[in-house]
Amino acid sequence: MINVLNKGYVHLVDVMGSDLTPVNAARVSYNKASNALTEKDEKLIQFLATHDHTSPFRHAMVQLEVYAPLMVARQWWKYIVGSSHQEGAQDPFTAWNESSRRYVTESIEFYIPEEDEWRSSPENSKQGSGPILGTPIGKEATKRLLEQIEYGMRNYEWAVENNIATEMARLFNPSAYGLYVRWYWTASLQSVSHFLKQRLDAHAQVEIQAFAKAVKTLVEKEFPVSLKALMSI
Numbered sequence: 001m002i003n004v005l006n007k008g009y010v011h012l013v014d015v016m017g018s019d020l021t022p023v024n025a026a027r028v029s030y031n032k033a034s035n036a037l038t039e040k041d042e043k044l045i046q047f048l049a050t051h052d053h054t055s056p057f058r059h060a061m062v063q064l065e066v067y068a069p070l071m072v073a074r075q076w077w078k079y080i081v082g083s084s085h086q087e088g089a090q091d092p093f094t095a096w097n098e099s100s101r102r103y104v105t106e107s108i109e110f111y112i113p114e115e116d117e118w119r120s121s122p123e124n125s126k127q128g129s130g131p132i133l134g135t136p137i138g139k140e141a142t143k144r145l146l147e148q149i150e151y152g153m154r155n156y157e158w159a160v161e162n163n164i165a166t167e168m169a170r171l172f173n174p175s176a177y178g179l180y181v182r183w184y185w186t187a188s189l190q191s192v193s194h195f196l197k198q199r200l201d202a203h204a205q206v207e208i209q210a211f212a213k214a215v216k217t218l219v220e221k222e223f224p225v226s227l228k229a230l231m232s233i
């Protein structure tokens, strides 16, 4: 498990396959298989990636448990193809499983940037962020966010104490963008590399970049050759 931001993490729950998976998926065309990864196999992996023969990489899968602020989950959820939450009858997995505040009353956690973590607006672009603002604005921002959260939490607790259903009481949950949610993400290696290429990029929001780095660290241990090849194209 790799800790991310103030409370989040990425945990590799399960893995299907290894670097041999795309090799043997490709070699099935010739009714051949490898038992141990050779230099020739590594070259084949690079060839497959470079020439967009991507289907062999879809037999390798990872299952991750992620605990991240809702704003990160919203961005992650957009990775539809090759992920297990795509909708429609053609997807046998259909499985984005997320903790629900309709039922769960476990402690509520928020993403609260430290005083020295607030970033400025970008100078030449509508999205993304610029350099760290520093004090006194950063100090004031953390203070105001904490006040907002405390105010909302008091109302939430009042609602629960007064028997309002948690599925409605959560409307009082303040700062929903920063509310931590937990989910399972099952995805093919091709889908993971697509996610990583976009979300490790400097254009992605810094918070999702932090989660993408953790995903990369966990997945490259399992598929070092394949992930490198997919990320190189």
Ligand SMILES: Cc1cc2nc3c(=O)[nH]c(=O)nc-3n(C[C@H](O)[C@H](O)[C@H](O)COP(=O)(O)OP(=O)(O)OC[C@H]3O[C@@H](n4cnc5c(N)ncnc54)[C@H](O)[C@@H]3O)c2cc1C
Pocket: 078, 079, 080, 081, 082, 194, 198, 199, 203, 204, 205
């Ligand atoms: C920096 C950044 C800013 C973003 N800003 C916004 C934003 O402001 N608003 C917003 O809504 N989204 C935004 N997104 C999300 C973006 O539009 C994508 O939804 C997201 O990055 C997932 O990528 P994808 O669609 O390629 O993934 P997937 O849906 O997993 O698709 C993977 C690939 O499959 C192929 N594919 C998928 N669907 C089709 C299809 N119907 N026909 C043919 N080929 C298909 C494409 O090659 C696609 O790249 C942003 C993404 C980034 C990285």
